[in-house]
Amino acid sequence: MDWAILFVTIFVLSDAVPMKRQAYSNGTAYLPCPSTKAQNMSLNELVVFWQDQQNLVLYEHFLGTEKLDNVNAKYLGRTSFDGDNWTLRLHNVQIKDMGSYTCFIQKKTPTGSIILQQTLTELSVIANFSEPEIELSQNVTRNSPINLTCSSKDGYPKPTKMYFLITNSTNERGDNMQISQDNVTELFSVSIRLFLRFPDGVFNMTVVCILETESMNISSKPYNLVPESQFVRENQIQSVASISVMCCSVLLLFVFLVAKKCCKKQNQPGRPRGTTYTLEQDGSADRKSINLKELEPQITSAKPNAE
C-alpha cells in the first residue's frame, strides 16, 4: 500500500517537471507539446490545446482543424500552430505573458475524452536594456565639478549594477542608482550619477558607463571630457564684462539713430507716401509697386509716431 502511494507520487512529480522556455519582449515564444504517448496518432483524431495558468485557452486544434470558440480574447490573433513538431508560437510576447502554460493532448472516445498527455512549460520573458548613454548637465570646465548622468531603458529583469569607469582606472564610480518601472510595459529604466573634478595635471578624461544584468554587461560609448579652457573663470568674467559693454554700445547707437530719424522726419513730413505714388505713376514694373504698397501700411503707421 505504502509502496503504491510512493510510486504514484514519483510518477506525478516526474511528469510535472516543467520545460523552461525564454522569449524576448516583442518576440515570439515557443510552447512545445511533445507527443510521446500519442506518437502514432494523427491530429485528426485528437484535441490539442494550450492553457495559461489561469486556465484561459490560447489555442485549440480540434480533430484536425483550428477551433476559436474557446480561445480567450487576449490570445486571439497572437498564436500560430506548427503542425510538424506540435509547437505553439505565441507572438508579440510581453513581460506580463511570463508564467506557466500547459499543453493537453486529448483523445475522443465513444464514452468521453481522455487526456493522453499534458506538458507544463515555464515561460520567462526578457528585454535587452538600451545602450547606456552618458549625459552632461553643463559644459566641462577645469574648475567646476562635472555633473554626469548615465541612463538606460526598456530592460527586463531588473539590472544588478551600474557604474562609471574613468580612464584606465578599474574603480567603479557613481551613485544614486534610480530604477523605475513602466506600469504598462513593466520594463525597467535605470540611471546613476557622478560628480567629477579634473585632478591636477590631467587635461582629459575618458568615461564609460557599464550596466550589468544577470545575463550580460552592456557598455556605453566612451565619452571624452576635455575642459573648454584652462582659465574659464576669468574668461567668463571677461565675457560678462564685454557683453555688458556691447549691450551699452548697441543701446547708445539705437538712441542715436532714433534721434536722428526723428529730426529727418520733422524736416520732411509725409515723404514716404509721396514716393510710392511717384513710382506707380512712373510705370515701374508691377512687382516693384506691389512691394512698395505692401510696405506702405508700415510706413503710414510709423508716421503718427514720428510726428
Ligand SMILES: *[C@@H]1O[C@H](CO)[C@@H](O)[C@H](O)[C@H]1NC(C)=O
Ligand atoms: C516593442 O515594440 C514597441 C512598439 O512596437 C516599441 O515601442 C518598444 O520599444 C519595443 N520594445 C522592445 C523591448 O523592443
Ligand SMILES: *[C@@H]1O[C@H](CO)[C@@H](O)[C@H](O)[C@H]1NC(C)=O
Ligand atoms: C508507433 O508505431 C511504430 C511502428 O509503426 C511502433 O514500433 C511503435 O511502438 C508505435 N508507438 C506507439 C507509442 O504506439
Ligand SMILES: *[C@@H]1O[C@H](CO)[C@@H](O)[C@H](O)[C@H]1NC(C)=O
Ligand atoms: C519546430 O519546427 C520548426 C520548423 O518546422 C522550427 O523552426 C522550430 O524551431 C521547431 N520548434 C521546436 C520547439 O523544435
Ligand SMILES: *[C@@H]1O[C@H](CO)[C@@H](O)[C@H](O)[C@H]1NC(C)=O
Ligand atoms: C539581446 O542581446 C543579446 C546579447 O547581446 C543578443 O544576442 C540578442 O540578439 C539581443 N536581442 C534582442 C532582441 O535585441
Ligand SMILES: *[C@@H]1O[C@H](CO)[C@@H](O)[C@H](O)[C@H]1NC(C)=O
Ligand atoms: C546634476 O544634473 C542633474 C540632471 O541634469 C540635475 O538634476 C542635478 O540638479 C545636477 N546637480 C548639480 C549639483 O548640478
Ligand SMILES: *[C@@H]1O[C@H](CO)[C@@H](O)[C@H](O)[C@H]1NC(C)=O
Ligand atoms: C556650452 O557651451 C556652448 C558654447 O561654448 C553653449 O552654446 C552652451 O549653451 C553651453 N551649454 C551649457 C549647458 O552651459
Ligand SMILES: *[C@@H]1O[C@H](CO)[C@@H](O)[C@H](O)[C@H]1NC(C)=O
Ligand atoms: C591609459 O592607458 C593607455 C594604454 O594602456 C596609456 O597610453 C595612457 O597613457 C593611460 N592613460 C592614463 C591617464 O593613465
Ligand SMILES: *[C@@H]1O[C@H](CO)[C@@H](O)[C@H](O)[C@H]1NC(C)=O
Ligand atoms: C501609471 O502610473 C502613473 C503614475 O505613476 C499613473 O498616473 C498612471 O495612471 C498609471 N497607469 C496605469 C495604466 O496604471
